[in-house]
Amino acid sequence: MSTAKAEVASMLASLPEDASLEDIQCHLYVLEKVKRGMERTDSEGAIPHEEVKKRLGKWLDS
Template identity: 55%
Template sequence: MTTTKKEVEFLLNKLPDDCSIEDIQYHLYVLAKIRQGLEVADREGTISQVEAEGRLSKWLIK
């Protein structure tokens, strides 16, 4: 398993040298939200593509 420090190092190495602190904060925020989502998926499970499409169909414009 990758440590948080290594994930941040990897992220910083991928960003351009002229990125701002806000850019770094944004990417760290996204990384944290992805990690949180994966933890919820592991804990609570996921739904199938068909079920997701069914749930989202009421939002689609036809």
């Protein structure tokens, strides 16, 4: 597992040179939310794709 500093360095390296501070903040926010979601999935499990489709069926039918 990489360190927070390494994750941020990798994220910064992937951004364009003209990225604003707001762009960087947004990417950091998303990076943290995804990391927390993955940790929560590991600890609590996740709902299988087919079950999600069944639960959300009335909104997914087009």
